[in-house]
Amino acid sequence: MSTFKAPRGTYDLIPPVSATFLAVREALAAPLKRAGYGYMETPGFENVELFARGVGESTDIVTKEMYTLTTKGGDQLALRPEGTASVLRAALEANLHKGGNLPVKLWYSGSYYRYERPQKGRYRHFSQVGAEAIGAEDPALDAELIILAVDAYRSLGLRNFRLLLNSLGDKECRPAYRAALQEFLRGLDLDEDTRRRVEINPLRVLDDKREAVQQQLTGAPLLRDHLCEACKAYHEQVRELLTAAGVAYQDDPKLVRGLDYYTRTTFEFVHDGLGSQSAVGGGGRYDGLSEMIGGPELPSVGWALGVDRTVLALEAEGIELELPAPTSVYAVPLGEEARRALFGVVTELRRAGIATDFAFGGRGLKGAMKGANRSGARFAVIAGERDLAEGVIQLKDLESGEQTPVPLASVAEELRDRLG
Numbered sequence: 001m002s003t004f005k006a007p008r009g010t011y012d013l014i015p016p017v018s019a020t021f022l023a024v025r026e027a028l029a030a031p032l033k034r035a036g037y038g039y040m041e042t043p044g045f046e047n048v049e050l051f052a053r054g055v056g057e058s059t060d061i062v063t064k065e066m067y068t069l070t071t072k073g074g075d076q077l078a079l080r081p082e083g084t085a086s087v088l089r090a091a092l093e094a095n096l097h098k099g100g101n102l103p104v105k106l107w108y109s110g111s112y113y114r115y116e117r118p119q120k121g122r123y124r125h126f127s128q129v130g131a132e133a134i135g136a137e138d139p140a141l142d143a144e145l146i147i148l149a150v151d152a153y154r155s156l157g158l159r160n161f162r163l164l165l166n167s168l169g170d171k172e173c174r175p176a177y178r179a180a181l182q183e184f185l186r187g188l189d190l191d192e193d194t195r196r197r198v199e200i201n202p203l204r205v206l207d208d209k210r211e212a213v214q215q216q217l218t219g220a221p222l223l224r225d226h227l228c229e230a231c232k233a234y235h236e237q238v239r240e241l242l243t244a245a246g247v248a249y250q251d252d253p254k255l256v257r258g259l260d261y262y263t264r265t266t267f268e269f270v271h272d273g274l275g276s277q278s279a280v281g282g283g284g285r286y287d288g289l290s291e292m293i294g295g296p297e298l299p300s301v302g303w304a305l306g307v308d309r310t311v312l313a314l315e316a317e318g319i320e321l322e323l324p325a326p327t328s329v330y331a332v333p334l335g336e337e338a339r340r341a342l343f344g345v346v347t348e349l350r351r352a353g354i355a356t357d358f359a360f361g362g363r364g365l366k367g368a369m370k371g372a373n374r375s376g377a378r379f380a381v382i383a384g385e386r387d388l389a390e391g392v393i394q395l396k397d398l399e400s401g402e403q404t405p406v407p408l409a410s411v412a413e414e415l416r417d418r419l420g
């Protein structure tokens with residue numbers, strides 16, 4: 001062990017678990033690639049003001065969870081706590097919205113940083129796969145994104161997740177609701193922090209996880225009963241499209257989520273096997289965000305799915321992904337001459353697309369065969385000087401133990417056949 005440890009709230013991804021992690025990331029992204037979303041990458045840090053404005057000054061993310069720093073040049077930066085503000089900033093900067101082909105559909109995958117109290121499923125460094133559809137107001141687009149997330153979870157074999165759905169209204173109907181809610185909340189017995197929140201962002205009080213607060217919230221006015229006709233019709237269409245696609249959902253009139261910029265469709269995926277860190281993904285429509293960060297009016301919708309918690313959800317359901325073995329073939333040379341020649345065969349096999357490893361370090365036959373078995377390879381190719389002089393190598397099936405000589409010129413072909 002070294003004298004250093006991974007920083008608090010972080011963990012390392014190590015084989016073989018790291019292979020599952022990578023496969024989950026790929027599975028979450030796969031449906032997006034089939035639906036016209038283009039890959040996007042943005043820096044791991046941004047101007048702190050982007051998040052302050054884009055995520056919201058009164059959110060936990062901005063007030064408590066952001067890693068901020070001042071550079072030697074005096075710039076105020078923050079490690080990115082989420083993806084949407086960065087992706088929209090980058091899309092606007094590249095003028096993607098001016099191509100005349102809206103919506104602009106983008107996906108991303110990467111590391112995010114939040115200074116949180118670490119616990120299982122809640123880390124200070126975590127991974128998300130996300131998607132954003134920028135510049136269109138169409139219930140089919142909201143439905144598309146939700147369906148793609150459901151398909152991603154299903155492709156991993158997950159079953160015990162639920163979709164919670166709500167509408168947060170828009171600039172027509174939310175102000176009146178906000179006022180009604182504020183009026184109600186001001187009459188409750190709340191601590192000072194929460195009373196301040198009532199004044200700044202009353203909707204987020206609905207999201208308070210504390211039992212004592214939740215009890216007082218029974219009877220709170222719900223946005224559902226205050227939606228304007230346009231929002232009601234829009235939400236109804238989203239629900240119909242989901243139902244038609246075989247996607248079940250639960251109406252959750254108190255679902256508001258942690259970010260300030262959401263309008264209309266809001267959703268969260270929760271998994272029932274994860275204890276209190278149950279949200280595996282979430283998202284919604286954010287029609288006002290572009291203007292908040294200095295762009296034109298661009299109604300948009302998106303989601304972010306947590307990779308770490310999706311891996312935990314697989315564990316909770318006892319699902320083991322069927323991953324291809326990292327190594328199919330393991331090469332074992334007998335003697336120095338053979339070592340050089342067989343190393344050439346290894347390179348050739350790899351170039352032919354066969355995952356091959358080699359007994360490095362001059363171990364004896366016994367040690368090398370142990371290496372072959374540990375590697376998980378299906379076959380070993382073994383060769384000594386005599387084999388090579390005869391132009392063959394010995395191909396050993398590591399499951400049956402059966403060994404056959406194969407002409408050097410056709411090793412790749414033979415292995416490809418046998419590996420299917």
Ligand code: ATP
Nearest residue numbers: 121122123126258279280281282304305306308309
């Ligand atoms: P929570 O309510 O659990 O704090 P959140 O609403 O802050 O979640 P989002 O900002 O919507 O989460 O991020 C989308 C997803 O990213 C979450 O559903 C979750 O799976 C994952 N995620 C968020 N924060 C963390 C974290 N600190 N550690 C691991 N995963 C996280």
Ligand code: MG
Nearest residue numbers: 060061114258
């Ligand atoms: Mg959070």
